Amino acid sequence: MVRTLDGAHLNGGQKLAVKYFNVAVILFFAQLAFGLLAAAQYLHPDFLRGVLDFNVNRMVHINAMIVWMLYGFIGSVYWFLEEESGRTIVGLRLGHLAFWLLTLAVTVVVAVYLLVQTGPGDDFTRWFVNEGREYIEAPRWADIGIVVVMGVFFYNVAATFTKGRWSGIAGVLTLDLVALAGLYLAGMFYVTNISVDQYWWWWVVHLWVEATWEVLVGCIMAWALMHLLGVRRRIVETWLYIEVALMFGSGILGLGHHYFWIGAPEYWLAIGGFFSALEPIPLVAMVVHSIYDAGVHRLKNRNHPALAWVIAHAFGNFLGAGVWGFMHTLPQINLFTHGTQWTPSHGHLAFFGAYATINIAFFYLAVQQWRGNVWMGAGLAGGWRWKWALGLLSVGVLGMTVALLIAGYEQSFIERAQGGSTWSAYFAAQTHPWFVESMAWRMAFGWVTLAGFVLLVWDLLTIGRHETRTAETLEEEPALVHG
Amino acid sequence: MNTASTPWWASTGFWKKTAIWVTAASFLLLIGLTFDTMAKMVAGSARVPDYTVINRHIDYRYDDQKRRFMPVIGGEAPLFGKVLSTEEAERLVTLGKKTIQAKNCMNCHTLLGNGAYYAPDLTKAWLDPAWGPESARPLLMKLFLMDPEGNARTYGTGRKMPDLGITEKEAEGIIAFLKWMSAIDTNGFPYNFRTAEGG
DSSP states (O other): OOOOOOGGGSOHHHHHHHHHHHHHHHHHHHHHHHHHHHHHHHHOTTTTTTTSOHHHHHHHHHHHHHHHHHHHHHHHHHHHHHHHHTSOOTTHHHHHHHHHHHHHHHHHHHHHHHHTOOOOSSHHHHHHTOOOSTTOOSOHHHHHHHHHHHHHHHHHHHHHHHHSOOOHHHHHHHHHHHHHHHHHGGGSOOOSOHHHHHHHHHHHHHHIIIIIHHHHHHHHHHHHHHHHHOOOHHHHHHHHHHHHHHHHHHHHHHGGGGSSSSSOOTHHHHHHHHHHHHTHHHHHHHHHHHHHHHHHTTTOOSBHHHHHHHHHHHHHIIIIIIIHHHHTTSHHHHHHHTTSTHHHHHHHHHHIIIIIHHHHHHHHHHHHHHTSSBOBSTTOTTTHHHHHHHHHHHHHHHHHHHHHHHHHHHIIIIIIIITTTOHHHHHHHHTSHHHHHHHHHHHHHHHHHHHHHHHHHHHHHHTTTTOOSBOOOOOOOOOOOOO | OOGGGSOGGGOHHHHHHHHHHHHHHHHHHHHHHHHHHHHHHSTTSSSSOOGGGGGEEEEEEEETTTTEEEEEEEEEOOGGGOOOOHHHHHHHHHHHHHHHHHTTGGGTSEETTEEOSSSOBOTTGGGOGGGOSTTTHHHHHHHHHHSTTTTOOOTTSOOOOOOOOOOHHHHHHHHHHHHHHTTSOOTTOSTTOOOTTOO
C-alpha cells in the first residue's frame, strides 16, 4: 500500500498551511543557494562579478531567509487555527487570495532584485526596485502589499477565535500579530538622517526577530507540545505567559543594544547592555519547559522527527540566540565586535536554532497528517533519512557558526584593537590566514548544510509512504506525584 | 497538580497579569525614551550635526575626559570648493543617502557598523588615511565612485567594488553624506581609529 499526500486528510486551514509550507521550502533552498554564492565570493572574488555581485547574492540570501520563516510561521498558525478555535476559518477564501498575492509579490521582488538589481539615487528606485536597507530591502510597493496580506492573516486569526473559542494561546497570538504588523510600519518611511533611520529600522528588525517572532514561536511551540506529547493546556499556557513576560521584559528594552553606536544618547549603553543581557533567560525557560515536558511523558510522542526538531529548537534557540547573542551584547565587548563576522556567526546559529527548526518540525507534522495521520514513531521505514538530515543541517550550521566566530575574533583583535579600524586594518584582517581559512571552512560547512537540506526534502516527500500503521494515540498526561 | 494546591507564584492568572504589566511597562518606557532620543538625534543637535557641517573641517580624536574617541568640528573647509547653504547642503546629503540606498551599498559595506562585511565600514570613511590628504580626498573619492573597477585597490583581497553607474552628481552626494556621517558622535565607535591627521 502506498499512502499518497491527499488533501482530503486536511481541514481548510491545513490546506492553506501546506501551500505556505511548499513555498517556504522553495525559499529555504533559495536562502542556501544564494548564501553559497556569497560565501564562494569571499574565496573567489571574481566569481560571477558583474552578473550577480556580492550585494545581490547577500540580499537574496537574507531576504529569502526572512520570508521563508514568515511563510513557515503563517503556515503553522493556519495549521492549528481550526483545531485551537474549534471552528472553520473565517474568511478562508480571502486567506487563499492573500497567499497568492504574497507569493506573486515575492516572485516579482526577487526577479527585480536579480534582473534590475540597483537604480539611480531617486525615489523611484526606492519604491520599485530596492530600498537598500538591510533585511527590509523590499521596495515600498511590496511593503504595502505585505501589510495588506498581514492584515488578512490577522483577520483570519482574530475573527476565527472570536467566532470560535478563545484560549491563552489564542490571546497571546492575536496580540502578538497586532504588534508584528504594526512594527513593520516603522520601517516604511524615508529619512536622510541616518541615525534616525537606523533607530526606526531596528524597531522592525529587532522587535520582530528578538521579540514578536520569539513570542509567535512560543505560541507555535506551546501548541506543538500539546499536540505531540499531550501536555496539559494549563501547563503550556502558564509557561507561555512566563515566556511572554520574560521575552518582552528583556527584549523590548534590549532593543537598546542596537543603539550603542548609531548616534543615540549614551544612556542606551546601560539600558541596552542590561536588558539584552537578560534576553537569554526566557530561552532557558523554554529549554526547561520543553525538556521537562518531554521527560514527564517519557519521550512518548506521536511524531519522532517533529519532536526531535522541537528539541533542536529549544537548544538551538538558547545557544544561537541566547549564548551567541550574550557573548557580544555588552557595549564594552561590542565596541570591538560590532560590524565584524561575530554578527553573522550569531545570526546563522540564531535564525537556524530559533526559527528554521520549529518550521521544519511543522513540516513533519504536516506530512504526517497529509498522508492520513501516518505512523511516525519507532521502526519507521527509511528513518535514517530524517536523523541524517537533522544531523547534517545541525552540524553544517554549527560548523559555519564556529568558522565565522573565529573570523570575528580575528577581526576584533587585528582590525579593531591592533589596527585601529581603518580601511588598511580592515583589509589586513581580511587577508590574514586565520580569516581566509575560516571562510574556507564556512564554505565547506555550507555544503554540509545543503546536503542536509537535500536529504530533508527527500525525506519530507517520502516519509511514511509505505507505512501501514497509523499514528499512535496519546495517553492522558500522567498525574504528578507530590511528596 | 490541582488548582487548589498551586501556589500563587505558579498560577496561570499570576503570570498572565505579569506578562501584561511587564509588556505594557516596557513598551511605555521605550516610547518615552524614543521621544527623548529623537530630540537628541535631530540633525543640528550636539550628537548629530547639521548638514552644513560638510562646509567644515572634521576630525576624530581621543577625548581624555570621556576616555573615548569623539568627532571634532573645526574651521571652514568647504567640500568641492564651495560653501553650501543649509538647503543646498541638505539637498546634497539627501541625494547621497538616496544613492547609497538605491545602489544597495549596505549589502557589502557597513554604515555605523550595520550592514554586510564584504567591504570596509563607511562610518568614518571620510576621515580614513587611505584617501590621502583632505585637499585630494573629494576628487579621489569621486573618481573611484564613478569608475570603481578602473580605480580599484583591493589590498590583496581581489575584491573590487562593481561599477554601479554612479553619476558625477550622485558621487558628490555620496561624498557629502560620508563627510556628514563622519561628524556624528557614535559613542566612540570605531575605537582607536586614527585619521589622516593622526587623530
